[in-house]
Amino acid sequence: MKAMLKKIFLIISLPVLFIAGCTDKFDEINKDPNNPVAVETGYLLTYSQKTIMDNLRNEWFAGRGTQLLCQHWSQNNYPDEDRYLIRTTTIQNAWRAFYRAAANLQQIIKMNTDEATKADARASGPNEHQIAVAMILKAYIISIITDTWGDVPYSECFNPDIRQPKYDAQADIYPQLIEELKDAAAMINPANGNLTKGDIIYGGNVAKWKKFANSLRLRLALRMSSKDAVPLNEVKQLPLSDFFESNDDNAKFKYLDASPNEGPVYRAFFVNNRNDFTITKPFVELLAGRNDTLNVTKTNPFDGIEDPRLSIWAYKIGDEWIGMPYGMNDAQTKAFAPNTCNYKNKPSVVHEPDFAYTYMDYAEFCFIMSEVNGWNQTWYQEGIRASMEDWGVNNTDIDTYLADVPAANQENVLTQKYIALYMQPEQAWFEYRRTGFPKTLIKPGEITHRVFTDDGPVDIIFTPIVDGVTDIPNRMWYPVEEQGVNQPGYEAAVAAQGPDDLMTKVWWQQ
Numbered sequence: 001m002k003a004m005l006k007k008i009f010l011i012i013s014l015p016v017l018f019i020a021g022c023t024d025k026f027d028e029i030n031k032d033p034n035n036p037v038a039v040e041t042g043y044l045l046t047y048s049q050k051t052i053m054d055n056l057r058n059e060w061f062a063g064r065g066t067q068l069l070c071q072h073w074s075q076n077n078y079p080d081e082d083r084y085l086i087r088t089t090t091i092q093n094a095w096r097a098f099y100r101a102a103a104n105l106q107q108i109i110k111m112n113t114d115e116a117t118k119a120d121a122r123a124s125g126p127n128e129h130q131i132a133v134a135m136i137l138k139a140y141i142i143s144i145i146t147d148t149w150g151d152v153p154y155s156e157c158f159n160p161d162i163r164q165p166k167y168d169a170q171a172d173i174y175p176q177l178i179e180e181l182k183d184a185a186a187m188i189n190p191a192n193g194n195l196t197k198g199d200i201i202y203g204g205n206v207a208k209w210k211k212f213a214n215s216l217r218l219r220l221a222l223r224m225s226s227k228d229a230v231p232l233n234e235v236k237q238l239p240l241s242d243f244f245e246s247n248d249d250n251a252k253f254k255y256l257d258a259s260p261n262e263g264p265v266y267r268a269f270f271v272n273n274r275n276d277f278t279i280t281k282p283f284v285e286l287l288a289g290r291n292d293t294l295n296v297t298k299t300n301p302f303d304g305i306e307d308p309r310l311s312i313w314a315y316k317i318g319d320e321w322i323g324m325p326y327g328m329n330d331a332q333t334k335a336f337a338p339n340t341c342n343y344k345n346k347p348s349v350v351h352e353p354d355f356a357y358t359y360m361d362y363a364e365f366c367f368i369m370s371e372v373n374g375w376n377q378t379w380y381q382e383g384i385r386a387s388m389e390d391w392g393v394n395n396t397d398i399d400t401y402l403a404d405v406p407a408a409n410q411e412n413v414l415t416q417k418y419i420a421l422y423m424q425p426e427q428a429w430f431e432y433r434r435t436g437f438p439k440t441l442i443k444p445g446e447i448t449h450r451v452f453t454d455d456g457p458v459d460i461i462f463t464p465i466v467d468g469v470t471d472i473p474n475r476m477w478y479p480v481e482e483q484g485v486n487q488p489g490y491e492a493a494v495a496a497q498g499p500d501d502l503m504t505k506v507w508w509q510q
Contacts, residue, residue, distance in 0.1 A: 041108045042124035042197025045133065048104045049200050050261075052141055053253045053357045055097035059268035060090045062425050063277050069473060070418075070428035071441045074280045074324040076337040082327045084473055084502060085465040092479040098145050099157065105141075106158045108134040125195035128187045129206045133195065135184040136213045139177045140359060143220055146173050147430045148476050150506040151493040153486075164486045167493035170507035174224045178217055178231045185213040185242075201251055201359065212251045214242045215365050222368055223434055224508045236372060244362040247390050251359035262353035269351055275344040278337070279314045281448075284323030286440050287313075287419065294447040294459070298440055301411050305404045308397040309388060313348055313422060314341050325449035326442045327462040332449070349392075350423055358424055363387035367417035370408055380408035380416065387420035411437055433474055433509055444470055466502060473502035474509060 055061055064081040067073035074082055081087070111117045112127040112134075124130060146152050154173050156165035188210040195204035202208040214235065221232040244250070255263040259271070268274045285292060285300065287310035292298040310321060317339055324333070324340045343351055366383030370376045381402055388398045406412055414437035421428040432441065442448050442462050449460040478500050482490045490500075498504035 040124055040197060041111050041121045041130055042195070042199075044104050044108050044111075045124070045130070045195075045198035046200055048101045048108075048134075048137060049253055051097060051101040051104070052137070052359075053255075054264055055094055055101075056144065056426065057357050057423070058264040059272065059274055059276070060087075061094040062264075063268060063274075064090055065094070065476070066425035066429050067277070070421075070425045070432060071280050071282050071326055072422055072425055072428060073277045074326050075276050075333065076278045076324060076340060077276060077330065077334050079328065079330060079333045080465060082333075083329075083463065083465040084469050086476060088477075088480050091476055092481055095145075095149075095479045095482075098141050099153075102138050102141050102145075103158065105134040105138040109138075124197040125204065126193045129192065129195055129209075132184040132187040132213070133199070133206070133209050135180050135187075136209060136216065139181050139184075139220075140216060142173065143177055143216075144426055146170050147223075147506065148426070149478060150475050150504070151497045153489060164489055167489045167496075169496060171227070174220060174508070175228075175231065178220055178235075181213045181217040181220070185210050185217070188213070200253055208249055208251075211242065211244050211249050212360065214238055215244045215249075215360055218243065218365070218368055219360065222372065223430070226434075227508055227510075232372065244360075244365045247362050247386055250361040250390065252356040252361075253359065254356035255354050257352075257354040263355045263357060265350050265355065266353040269344055269347070270353075275342065278340045278343065279323050281323035281325045282440050282442055284310070284314060284321050286415070286438065288321045292440065294450055295442075300440060301406060301415055301438075305401065307419065308393045308401060309391050309419070309422075312391050312393070313350070315346055315348075317341070325460070327448050327464075328460055332451075332460060336449070361386070361390065361420075363390065363420040364417065364424075364427070367413055367420065370413045371410075375408045375410055375413050377408040380413050381405075383413075383420060384416055387416075411439065414438070415440075429472070432472055433506075441472060443472065469502050471503070474505045475502065477502070 063073065064075070065086055068075070068082050081090075108121075109131050112121045112130045118127050121127060121130065142152075142154060146154075151167045151169050152173070153165040154168045154176070156162045159165070188206050190207040190210075194206050197204075199205075202212075218232075218235050221235050225232040255261055255266075260267075262271065268277075282292075286302070287307040289300060289302050289305040289307070291300045291303055314321065314323070316322075322339050322341075325336060328336065341348075349355065363383045363386040366379050366386055370379035370383060373379060384402060384405065385398055388401070405416075414431070414435050417431060418428050418438050421431065432438070444462055444464050446462055447459045448462040451458050451460065478490060478493070494500050497506075
């Protein structure tokens with residue numbers, strides 16, 4: 001199996017598979033009149049799965065973007081992004097990569113639909129199952145695109161004849177994604193056969209893809225439920241067996257331990273030689289069960305209870321758990337950095353080359369079920385247990401923690417969900433924006449650190465570099481390039497959604 005994966009990764013590294021973004025003619029792939037080459041849909045599927053994770057959890061979009069916005073991580077030098085000055089190249093490259101992955105998935109759908117190509121496409125599995133899997137993954141990445149930016153191109157962006165696709169309103173995108181997930185799940189009948197090539201996430205097991213489709217549908221339905229509760233009420237009617245039922249159903253992409261196919265965090269630290277990231281003080285304090293002593297109105301709902309996941313994600317400095325104060329300036333950050341976890345010298349499990357990165361997991365499903373069932377205690381505890389088991393916590397420590405943890409309520413469930421979303425930073429950020437939890441994050445104007453001088457204590461206030469940011473940002477800026485290549489779409493989106501700044505709320509937040 002490992003040899004096969006290496007072969008697949010080698011093939012997908014070839015330039016021929018680097019299909020352009022949503023406005024380019026991706027359906028022209030491999031139409032070389034001199035040397036026509038057919039690319040099997042299985043290879044396109046592997047490439048799409050890997051492209052999504054490579055760019056969603058890399059040192060740029062995650063390390064200098066979503067990991068900071070959700071305050072799981074901080075930078076330990078050059079911390080401008082911690083203070084919300086996100087680089088234009090980070091935004092542009094993520095936009096391109098996400099749409100490139102979506103375009104490849106659309107190509108899989110096309111090749112399994114067109115009469116001229118569907119027979120050959122069956123070499124990678126039943127046509128209808130390839131279509132369904134591509135639809136599920138496309139809905140996944142488009143949901144991240146729209147939750148990151150708001151109104152974005154969708155309905156026209158896969159039409160090669162439209163060079164400047166319109167920006168669809170998020171209010172229109174969400175119902176369409178939910179319907180596509182519903183349709184994809186309905187297309188899957190395990191009796192008709194599994195995928196035979198290209199599926200790294202589930203090894204071709206379409207029964208698990210059906211569960212992923214329904215669980216993702218539930219996620220999106222909950223996220224939009226304040227605007228329209230009908231999709232949530234509909235998906236809740238499905239039997240529990242149609243959703244994730246245990247960690248065995250988790251949708252994960254596991255990398256290899258050989259170059260160049262290691263995971264993005266490993267490559268950032270040990271291939272690109274970047275040692276820029278460490279765990280934040282707010283996250284460490286939350287996990288260590290300690291209250292914020294600088295902002296006394298902030299209380300830790302798990303005060304006095306140490307989370308066993310902390311020792312998996314961090315290590316003590318001397319006898320203390322110490323995280324990086326969030327959002328200091330460069331000089332302050334570099335001065336404090338020697339006191340925090342140096343993952344280059346002592347890597348955690350997420351720094352391993354073959355770490356498995358999560359698309360969605362059973363723990364999140366449990367916390368969703370707790371919420372939609374009135375902060376249900378059983379689902380709440382099952383979510384904590386599922387997360388801890390997935391990270392390798394032993395049963396004794398899990399049982400001890402569950403015996404001490406306070407009962408389910410809105411804050412406790414959503415704060416535990418935030419913890420369980422470690423290494424899914426975009427989802428932790430989206431959920432904070434939806435719910436306002438956890439309450440322990442450092443906001444602009446609050447104290448992030450206190451230093452002691454000869455003249456007495458001096459408080460360091462978290463001060464964003466970007467003007468007008470008064471809370472955790474609600475979105476990212478649109479790529480600067482869009483203002484040139486798709487000016488009509490960009491201008492219409494800004495007119496409809498609001499200013500192209502970090503504080504404009506997306507539809508489901510309003």
